[in-house]
Every structure is written in structure tokens, then in C-alpha cells.
Amino acid sequence: MTTSPLPAFPPGFLWGASASAFQTEGAADAEGKGPSGWDAFAAQGRIKDGADASRGTGFHERYREDVALLAGLGADAFRFSVSWPRVIPGGSGPVNSRGLDFYDRLVDELCAHGITPAPTLYHWDTPLPLDEAGGWLRRETAQRFAEYAAVVADRLADRVPMWITINEPAEVILLGYALGEHAPGKQLLFDALPAAHHQLLAHGLAVQALRAAGADNIGLAVSHSPVRTAGTSDEDRFGAELYDTLTNWMFADPILTGAYPDEDFATLMPGPVAEDLAVISAPLDWYGVNYYQPMLVGAPATDALDDFAGIAMPAELPFGIRRLESEQRTAFDWAVVPDGLRELLVGLRDRFGDRLPPIHITENGCSYDGIDDQRRIAFLDGHLRALHRAIDAGVDVRGYFTWSLTDNIEWVEGASQRFGLVHIDYDTLERTPKASYAWYRDAIAAQRAGSGN
Numbered sequence: 001m002t003t004s005p006l007p008a009f010p011p012g013f014l015w016g017a018s019a020s021a022f023q024t025e026g027a028a029d030a031e032g033k034g035p036s037g038w039d040a041f042a043a044q045g046r047i048k049d050g051a052d053a054s055r056g057t058g059f060h061e062r063y064r065e066d067v068a069l070l071a072g073l074g075a076d077a078f079r080f081s082v083s084w085p086r087v088i089p090g091g092s093g094p095v096n097s098r099g100l101d102f103y104d105r106l107v108d109e110l111c112a113h114g115i116t117p118a119p120t121l122y123h124w125d126t127p128l129p130l131d132e133a134g135g136w137l138r139r140e141t142a143q144r145f146a147e148y149a150a151v152v153a154d155r156l157a158d159r160v161p162m163w164i165t166i167n168e169p170a171e172v173i174l175l176g177y178a179l180g181e182h183a184p185g186k187q188l189l190f191d192a193l194p195a196a197h198h199q200l201l202a203h204g205l206a207v208q209a210l211r212a213a214g215a216d217n218i219g220l221a222v223s224h225s226p227v228r229t230a231g232t233s234d235e236d237r238f239g240a241e242l243y244d245t246l247t248n249w250m251f252a253d254p255i256l257t258g259a260y261p262d263e264d265f266a267t268l269m270p271g272p273v274a275e276d277l278a279v280i281s282a283p284l285d286w287y288g289v290n291y292y293q294p295m296l297v298g299a300p301a302t303d304a305l306d307d308f309a310g311i312a313m314p315a316e317l318p319f320g321i322r323r324l325e326s327e328q329r330t331a332f333d334w335a336v337v338p339d340g341l342r343e344l345l346v347g348l349r350d351r352f353g354d355r356l357p358p359i360h361i362t363e364n365g366c367s368y369d370g371i372d373d374q375r376r377i378a379f380l381d382g383h384l385r386a387l388h389r390a391i392d393a394g395v396d397v398r399g400y401f402t403w404s405l406t407d408n409i410e411w412v413e414g415a416s417q418r419f420g421l422v423h424i425d426y427d428t429l430e431r432t433p434k435a436s437y438a439w440y441r442d443a444i445a446a447q448r449a450g451s452g453n
Helices: 037-043 059-073 097-112 128-132 139-156 169-178 189-212 234-257 263-267 273-280 339-355 374-392 411-416 435-449
Strands: 014-018 077-081 116-122 163-167 218-223 227-229 287-290 295-298 320-322 359-363 397-403 422-424 431-433
Touching: 014 116, 014 359, 037 128, 059 097, 059 431, 059 435, 077 397, 097 116, 097 139, 116 139, 139 189, 163 189, 169 189, 169 218, 169 234, 189 218, 189 234, 189 273, 218 234, 218 359, 227 234, 234 273, 234 295, 234 339, 287 339, 339 359, 339 374, 374 397, 374 435
Parallel strands: 014 077, 014 397, 077 116, 116 163, 163 218, 218 287, 227 295, 287 359, 359 397
Antiparallel strands: 295 320, 422 431
């Protein structure tokens, strides 16, 4: 497969790839690491294909090999996550210095190759003792998270020039607390809203802690999807608008405007909400966007299916998610809609105006099988062109991190969904760069050379 040259991105545009601790590190109990809520969830047999999440991709032992792959890619930056239970096994209390030492070594290795370390402090792996005590339903968890952020920054801030507090809080709440499909497996529906507020508060407190420890260039990674309305009835419109609010604006609005998108939601939140919102909306240096596909939403229906998570929606919810038709689909059966990225970014700019910081695309990728993954190349090419159209339309986008560097444990889907530029043999943990790795490497090189590819 050949593609025409990409248009030239702005000077200084950051090219990177992403990963997360639970999905790649393995070494579930090495060097004093404590269990996470996801470790306990996996132990219940909740990973559908039985993949061994405790082994992951062996990143804990093979990180130098993966950093060499990043260097071969020509990546400017690597977005990884720090495992909270590896650093503070109990979620609070004693710090595990051996756990911090691992991230020290990783950061040094990245810096030695001229790659910017961009750690995410929370990518879903809550320390198990905190999960068992109520997790994000408890205000105390936000306070413990800020303490953990300070510990990590105290060790790494001298070499880490880019920080991400929390990844995809909407998915944690929807899938983990409302529907029970992810850890910690709670099925609270709208009673999960307090957990959303506490995650927002954790973000704001972590921003304070990071800045106090000398860290700078702080953002977070929020998932966004353009929402299409399925049908023309009032019920369809209400369902789509509510879903849009819950998944797109429940987190973005408090962070960027200091207010919930609807005052009715504010009344459902715990604690001194007005005071908390002042913390939550602390200024950011940039805003991270994770994009995969638009969502088609309408009134609840018996055939409604959450096409993002592959789960049936409870009848008690006032919306249903339909399968969005598209000419191309990923191996995960997600719709391939590159222009949805442009639409989303322009919509964010229009909604927030000057309150929207510069943007980094912190995740964008697809699941396809095979080493000669031409469909992934087409996906990346199409989405990067859509991203460039958004930049041409005046959206300030500073970087792009594809998901992901290597295949990984895709949460409850296990090893069955392959998002990586690099193939992982889960028997041997051997790494094999795919055709998309070579394509992305050449695209980055051409951008640097100024040829526009």
C-alpha cells in the first residue's frame, strides 16, 4: 500500500506513541508492587480470552528494548503511565522506593535517547486497598492521589518536562462504576456520579501538588467522541444530548470552565462543590484528547448496544447506543471515521474558545491483526490528514501520540485486540515491528526533513 505525502505539520509538532502500566508492565508483584483493583478484577476471570495480565508484555523487564524501538521510530516523546500501587502499594502510607527506582531507570533511558518522558499518573490501576475501601466514591481517594503525585514529581520532575494527571475519567466512571464491566465492577448507574466528582477533584489537587514539586507543562487525557443522534424523536434527542453531556462535557466543562455542564448535575455531587470546582479548574498548560470513533445514540431500545465497549446497555438508562455504520471497521468492530477527529477538535475550539489550552492528541489508534497491517496505515494516514485539517481551521494542536507502541493487554479483551505498531508474541514476548511502524517512522522523518510526508 502506498499513500501520498502527508501535509506539513507546524514546526515543533510533537510525534509520539503511548502505553500504560497495567497493559504492558507485567511484574505484578515484583520489587514490592502492591495489587491494583485491575489485578483483582482479572483474578476473577473477567479478562475474556484468559490472557495473563500479570505478565503483560514484559515491559518492566524489557523497557530498554521498547525504548530502542521508540528511538528507531524517531519518536519525540513517549506517553507511559506510572503504576500507583508500584509506587505506594497501599495507596497511602509507605513509599516503595524500588518501584520508584524503575521509573527512574525508564526516564533516564528515554532521556539518553533524546525522547521526552510524558508520564500519566493514573491510567486506571487504583491500589487495591483504596478500591476495597470505596475507591473513587470516597473523597479521601482524591487526597491520596495528590500525595502520590507529589511523591512521583519529587523523584522525576527534574527530568520530566510533560505531565498527565488522569487518563479517561469518563471510561473509569461509565465502565467501572456505572455498568460494572471494568474494575472495580460496580453497577451504580447514576449513583456513580460522586466518583466522577472525586476524580475531577483528584486531578485538580494533583495539578497543585505537581506545581508545588516543581513540575510544569501539565495536562490530562480526556476521551471525546462526536455524538450523532439516532432517530428524530424527542426521546432520541434527549438520549443523545444526555450521553453527550455525560461522556464529553461532564469532565471537560469543570476543568476548562469551572462549572458543570448542567446545574442539576452539580446538585448531585458531594462535598463543597463550588470550592472544589475552583481547584478542579486550575489552569492547564495543555489539554489531551483521546479519539477513536463517533457515537450513535438515541432513545433506549432492546437492540441498543454500546459499540465502544461491546456491552448491552441497562434498560434503566434513558439512552441507547447503536452501531454506527461506516465503510471501514476495525478488528474491534469500531467505526473508522477520520473526519470525526477534525469535527471534534473544531467543536472543542468553538465550545471553549480562549479557555481551551493547546491540544495534544494523547490517544488515537486502531485494532487490526497481522504484521503487514495496511489497514492500520490507512487509519493513521486518514486521521493525521483530518488532524491537519483541524489545524488549518485554527485549532491549536501541538502533538500526536498514537495508541499504541506495542500490542498490549486490552483490558477485558485481553490479548485479542492488537493496537500496536509493534507485534507482541504473547508466548515469547518477542517484539516484531509491523508495516505501520515503518510507515510512521518514515512519516516522522519526512516531517523533520520538511518534505511534508
